[in-house]
Amino acid sequence: MTDRSSSRRATSSGRARDVEGARTGRSLSDAVRAEPDDGRLDGGERQQVLDTLIAVLGGAYAHLPAKRAAYAVDPVHELELLRRRSSDLTEAEFHLAVTGIVTRLRDAHTRYIGPSRLREQVAALPFLVEQYGPFDAPRYVVTKTAGVVAGDEAFKAGVRLDWWNGIPFDRAVELYADRETGGRADARRARALESLTFRALDYGPPPDEHWVVVGYRTRRGGQHEVKVPWQVYVPGKAATAAKPGSRAQAKQAADPAAEAVRRAKKRLFAPTLWLSEDEDARQLTASARVPLRTPIPTSFQDTLSAQRLTASLGYLRIWSFDVDDDDAFLDEVTRLLGLLPQDRLIVDLRGNPGGLVWAAERLLQLFVDHPPGQAIAPTRFQLVASPLTREMASNPFNRLELQAWAASLEDAVSTGEQYAQPLPLTDPSWCNDRARVYPGRAVAVVDANTYSSGDLFSAGWVDNAVGPLVCVGRATGAGGANVWTSNQLRDALTGTDHQFATLPAGVGFTIAIRRAIRSGLSDGIPIEDLGISGIPYDMTENDVLSGNKDLYAFCANVIDQSG
Numbered sequence: 001m002t003d004r005s006s007s008r009r010a011t012s013s014g015r016a017r018d019v020e021g022a023r024t025g026r027s028l029s030d031a032v033r034a035e036p037d038d039g040r041l042d043g044g045e046r047q048q049v050l051d052t053l054i055a056v057l058g059g060a061y062a063h064l065p066a067k068r069a070a071y072a073v074d075p076v077h078e079l080e081l082l083r084r085r086s087s088d089l090t091e092a093e094f095h096l097a098v099t100g101i102v103t104r105l106r107d108a109h110t111r112y113i114g115p116s117r118l119r120e121q122v123a124a125l126p127f128l129v130e131q132y133g134p135f136d137a138p139r140y141v142v143t144k145t146a147g148v149v150a151g152d153e154a155f156k157a158g159v160r161l162d163w164w165n166g167i168p169f170d171r172a173v174e175l176y177a178d179r180e181t182g183g184r185a186d187a188r189r190a191r192a193l194e195s196l197t198f199r200a201l202d203y204g205p206p207p208d209e210h211w212v213v214v215g216y217r218t219r220r221g222g223q224h225e226v227k228v229p230w231q232v233y234v235p236g237k238a239a240t241a242a243k244p245g246s247r248a249q250a251k252q253a254a255d256p257a258a259e260a261v262r263r264a265k266k267r268l269f270a271p272t273l274w275l276s277e278d279e280d281a282r283q284l285t286a287s288a289r290v291p292l293r294t295p296i297p298t299s300f301q302d303t304l305s306a307q308r309l310t311a312s313l314g315y316l317r318i319w320s321f322d323v324d325d326d327d328a329f330l331d332e333v334t335r336l337l338g339l340l341p342q343d344r345l346i347v348d349l350r351g352n353p354g355g356l357v358w359a360a361e362r363l364l365q366l367f368v369d370h371p372p373g374q375a376i377a378p379t380r381f382q383l384v385a386s387p388l389t390r391e392m393a394s395n396p397f398n399r400l401e402l403q404a405w406a407a408s409l410e411d412a413v414s415t416g417e418q419y420a421q422p423l424p425l426t427d428p429s430w431c432n433d434r435a436r437v438y439p440g441r442a443v444a445v446v447d448a449n450t451y452s453s454g455d456l457f458s459a460g461w462v463d464n465a466v467g468p469l470v471c472v473g474r475a476t477g478a479g480g481a482n483v484w485t486s487n488q489l490r491d492a493l494t495g496t497d498h499q500f501a502t503l504p505a506g507v508g509f510t511i512a513i514r515r516a517i518r519s520g521l522s523d524g525i526p527i528e529d530l531g532i533s534g535i536p537y538d539m540t541e542n543d544v545l546s547g548n549k550d551l552y553a554f555c556a557n558v559i560d561q562s563g
């Protein structure tokens with residue numbers, strides 16, 4: 001008996017140490033000092049970076065005509081002007097200038113990636129800030145902490161934020177929002193709340209400050225101040241995530257910075273899940289029954305979570321579409337749906353940063369009948385018509401990926417069309433190759449951080465009349481494109497007049513290569529900067545601090561009224 005008790009205590013103690021270890025990162029000061037300073041660009045290398053960006057943004061960027069019209073920006077001209085003075089700038093000034101030009105496009109798909117000194121790392125503060133209430137009168141509250149923050153036991157979930165480095169908190173959010181991507185004010189604010197405490201260092205510089213001073217009020221009204229240092233983490237990838245070089249690599253629609261941040265949040269706030277990703281001993285049986293409001297074990301726990309909220313209301317959370325195998329993903333969703341109540345279901349995509357287009361669009365068929373004449377119609381995509389895209393599409397190397405757009409790109413020379421013919425990335429037959437799995441009624445829930453493939457799923461949900469869509473905020477995040485990396489674009493242009501060399505010091509970029517156009521009931525409407533709207537809902541204090549109770553009740557009522 002004593003031996004067993006000792007063993008249990010030792011196991012529990014070991015697990016506690018593991019959990020605390022998962023939350024431990026390097027200080028920002030140590031991380032910056034530890035990185036070798038070998039990523040500096042000389043004058044010629046800066047010119048190479050700028051010349052490449054000028055060529056690809058001017059010739060391949062899918063949203064350039066719309067961004068010029070919507071925001072009165074011209075990144076190509078700005079980069080040409082920067083080229084004239086780039087040698088006069090410090091290293092930091094140069095990269096900040098390039099980052100600023102690209103960020104002003106308000107497109108999280110299109111990012112400048114600086115030198116690789118802090119690659120695949122996320123700077124984070126050990127707490128999460130969320131807002132509730134209407135857009136024009138938001139309230140901000142700490143909703144999660146990773147242990148005791150900076151030794152201050154009063155700083156915990158529920159405290160209200162008053163100051164941020166001496167700036168009134170509302171004003172600090174506005175300042176950060178002005179630097180963020182997003183075509184709408186609510187989308188920029190949502191991303192600003194994330195960047196206050198989490199920043200993917202691949203896609204922007206480290207924070208200027210090595211710590212922040214936060215002024216806050218407790219629920220009893222006490223006013224306090226805490227100094228919190230930045231930490232740096234390497235969140236890594238789950239075993240089920242998309243792998244470089246896979247067959248689906250060119251079919252991605254995701255905000256890569258938000259995906260890295262999502263993983264870092266999981267490491268800090270759900271370390272037991274983060275640590276368990278590589279465990280082989282998972283008991284997954286078709287007959288598994290777990291208590292109400294308890295997550296059902298899943299082999300896709302990085303991207304999926306499912307539980308029974310009540311005896312008649314199920315809940316499926318899709319955290320991300322970052323998967324390597326869409327068939328395996330659909331198989332697992334099918335299994336989980338079979339374990340949930342078959343009457344009513346909430347499908348929650350809040351904060352989903354996107355991923356594999358195939359996974360998002362094929363998932364819709366599990367929730368609706370699709371007989372001949374009522375088949376699920378996937379989103380369609382267009383290349384911008386330019387000499388670069390025409391040559392790229394006609395390149396034999398790209399036959400499987402781009403040949404379908406080649407003829408309409410050639411026709412655009414004489415017709416003057418800005419874009420090629422819109423065509424799907426997901427084969428329509430794949431969107432209709434499985435039978436309906438969930439027999440009951442379902443509602444989908446999204447917010448301004450539902451992005452990219454999350455936008456595509458939301459568009460398909462509405463445009464194929466799958467069910468009602470509840471939107472926290474004004475619409476989804478409005479990421480309407482298929483995104484490629486600089487390496488993918490470089491490979492696709494090899495052998496053409498527009499080929500470019502590998503960029504120095506690990507510099508790169510991501511780019512919206514094909515823009516998304518809605519199908520079905522909203523045929524022809526773009527997604528970029530607009531997003532997908534639905535039944536509006538404002539989060540409550542009870543939602544952000546007590547497990548979304550009011551939101552779930554609202555969704556259940558929407559389902560009942562939709563019947």
